[in-house]
Amino acid sequence: xxxxxxxxxxxxxxxxxxxxxxxxxxxxxxxxxxxxxxxxxxxxxxxxxxxxxxxxxxxxxxxxxxxxxxxxxxxxxxxxxxxxxxxxxxxxxxxxxxxxxxxxxxxxxxxxxxxxxxxxxxxxxxxxxxxxxxxxxxxxxxxxxxxxxxxxxxxxxxx
Amino acid sequence: xxxxxxxxxxxxxxxxxxxxxxxxxxxxxxxxxxxxxxxxxxxxxxxxxxxxxxxxxxxxxxxxxxxxxxxxxxxxxxxxxxxxxxxxxxxxxxxxxxxxxxxxxxxxxxxxxxxxxxxxxxxxxxxxxxxxxxxxxxxxxxxxxxxxxxxxxxxxxxxxxxxxxxxxxxxxxxxxxxxxxxxxxxxxxxxxxxxxx
Numbered sequence: 010x011x012x013x014x015x016x017x018x019x020x021x022x023x024x025x026x027x028x029x030x031x032x033x034x035x036x037x038x039x040x041x042x043x044x045x046x047x048x049x050x051x052x053x054x055x056x057x058x059x060x061x062x063x064x065x066x067x068x069x070x071x072x073x074x075x076x077x078x079x080x081x082x083x084x085x086x087x088x089x090x091x092x093x094x095x096x097x098x099x100x101x102x103x104x105x106x107x108x109x110x111x112x113x114x115x116x117x118x119x120x121x122x123x124x125x126x127x128x129x130x131x132x133x134x135x136x137x138x139x140x141x142x143x144x145x146x147x148x149x150x151x152x153x154x155x156x157x158x159x160x161x162x163x164x165x166x167x168x
Numbered sequence: 169x170x171x172x173x174x175x176x177x178x179x180x181x182x183x184x185x186x187x188x189x190x191x192x193x194x195x196x197x198x199x200x201x202x203x204x205x206x207x208x209x210x211x212x213x214x215x216x217x218x219x220x221x222x223x224x225x226x227x228x229x230x231x232x233x234x235x236x237x238x239x240x241x242x243x244x245x246x247x248x249x250x251x252x253x254x255x256x257x258x259x260x261x262x263x264x265x266x267x268x269x270x271x272x273x274x275x276x277x278x279x280x281x282x283x284x285x286x287x288x289x290x291x292x293x294x295x296x297x298x299x300x301x302x303x304x305x306x307x308x309x310x311x312x313x314x315x316x317x318x319x320x321x322x323x324x325x326x327x328x329x330x331x332x333x334x335x336x337x338x339x340x341x342x343x344x345x346x347x348x349x350x351x352x353x354x355x356x357x358x359x360x361x362x363x364x365x
Contacts, residue, residue, distance in 0.1 A: 055242060
């Protein structure tokens with residue numbers, strides 16, 4: 010029976026043998042010249058690609074614009090007096106008609122070009138679950154009601 | 169504009185590119201200097217061709233595949249982030265191209281004349297012939313290995329790459345490379361034992 014040492018010797022001999030038959034016949038010098046010419050011809054109509062990071066700037070810029078607009082909107086939002094909140098609470102079932110067409114949303118739509126969800130995920134710009142919860146908690150009752158209405162509408166659930 | 173440059177200026181630019189390292193060539197190419205890719209081809213065509221030959225075993229397929237490798241490299245060079253050497257990246261493109269070809273068809277194994285791989289100064293002509301025939305047997309056995317084992321064997325024994333470099337080229341772990349190499353040697357021993365020596 011062969012020992013591990015014998016197996017190692019056998020493998021070492023085999024590697025030597027493999028190496029000894031691995032010579033590649035050297036093509037003529039003209040071959041190399043033709044090869045370069047063939048490669049050049051094959052790519053002559055191909056555009057030169059840009060650096061790898063160039064593919065990322067569009068979604069990142071779009072996301073940055075969106076975030077900036079949202080931050081500005083939140084900062085500039087006027088504080089709602091308690092009386093107004095009470096008054097609005099009385100009409101909580103009435104849908105807020107102007108949210109979808111408000112100037113703020115229009116501004117966001119204009120500032121952010123159409124972007125696939127995959128691009129946003131690739132750019133690492135998806136909000137965390139914590140951020141989403143916090144955002145919902147900061148909504149007024151009217152806004153929450155409207156959010157529920159919009160979600161139901163999106164999901165096709167009747168009221 | 170390159171088209172407006174005088175021949176002397178063009179030759180000077182080409183010389184400057186030839187003096188640049190691989191990283192500089194990639195940057196020059198990605199910033200629009202098409203000639204930089206010519207220099208990349210000039211610099212790496214021989215090892216890429218040798219890799220393709222060792223996978224496919226004949227000059228015709230190796231030549232076609234080498235061209236394919238560089239065309240793919242041209243289109244994909246923007247994905248090269250400089251984490252590894254350009255040669256390693258080109259090997260990766262080369263191995264993938266060869267494995268794709270092997271998956272489509274079994275290449276014809278070129279029968280080398282004994283004088284192409286046997287030392288001509290050898291005094292015994294019978295031994296010359298015997299060694300030539302043995303070389304064909306070994307090459308045929310290598311061609312029968314599963315693709316990943318064959319790739320690992322070629323890169324380790326002929327291209328003399330480290331396990332880590334092979335792992336980068338094949339996109340696998342160092343452990344998987346070591347296992348593949350060990351299995352390749354075991355299979356090769358079995359295949360050679362089946363052949364008449």
